[in-house]
Amino acid sequence: MQNKFTDTELIEQTLAGNQSAYADLVKRHQRFVFTLAMRFAKGREDAEEIAQDCFIKAYKSLSSFQQQSKFSTWLYSIVYTTSMTFLRKKRVDTTSIDDEATFIQIEGRASGFDEHSADNRSRSFYLNQAIGQLLPDDATIITMFYKGEQSLEEIAQVLGIEANTVKVKLFRARQRLKERLERNLKHEVNELI
Amino acid sequence: MNSIEEKLWNYIDGSCTLQERQAIAMLIEQDEVYRKKYDELLTLNQEFSTMEVDEPSMAFTYNVMEAIRTEKAMQPLKSAINKRIILSIAAFFILTISVLVVMILSKVNWHWGNSSALDVTVPVPTQIAANVTHVNSFFSGPLLKGFLFFDIVIGLFLLDNYFRKKHLYGR
16 A cells, blocks of 8 residues: 655654654665665675665664655665675675676677567566676666666765766666676577577 | 767756757757667667566565664663753752752851951751761771772773773774
8 A cells, every 4th residue: 555645754753753654664665775785785685684774774863864855865875885885894796897808798799779589588587687797886876767766966966976977877887788688688599599 | 988879868868958959859850870879779768667676575674673673672771861851860960059059158157257267167957967977987997998999899890891892893
């Protein structure tokens, strides 16, 4: 059931001592927070731990939320910081797709995007697979832009960088995602043949 | 960086000025390369929009709320106590001390005697004076020594705890 209260109203109720209002806020944002955490953790258990940690942190510092931005933007900045800390702690090995070796495989590929290949699998499967292969920063920017209802300025606020830098990063992330998607689809077609 | 793609993405995102928008719209209409690229990026943009959002476990909200409840229960007393209560207690003591000081000062005999010093005499009721003598007897040698010894032991215990914690966090 859709909650009739806005985020601001739920925050006010939570600050007044109504814990169930915060549970409603968690229910409303948990899917996206979990998705963002998945971009960093790559495993459901770790992602749930990060997401849970974020909601606890947000609850603790809810009184300091000035409401100068959307609650979601504020929450996502907590998610980003927590996830970065998680990455630093876990020292996850991430291979940059800027690496020359990675690009060797991409070279010589047609730039056109064939949307009719590999029909036997859902499009979203390939898309999620390709996003999972991106660097956490690229995947986060793309996810926030397309699913988080965040503008370039809001994403800049979350990441603590300039809006113009986000624009450039988004452009590059989309290019990389396109390349990944094409490569995965081609690989799938080759397997089928 | 591919300038055509960059321009087209800005056009699709709506993050360009009105003039740029008009110029790009005209290019898409007239230039075959621009039109093909635009169609390709538009398809890609729609594809990206269909991205699925992951779902956490069913008990996620419950786990979060339970963790918050546990954390609240484990909150140290100093942060759990309302600051207003502390301020009220402080105000009560300040008021009590002020009243006592005013009462004592009002009872002082502000009399200049023959000597150059001020003769400040605070009349103490006989019953209170007797009690004070009685209390003084408790602060005899062995009791005072015992009290100080106990204080030193507690002090060393707390100091030991402090250094242990510091050493643990340092590691």
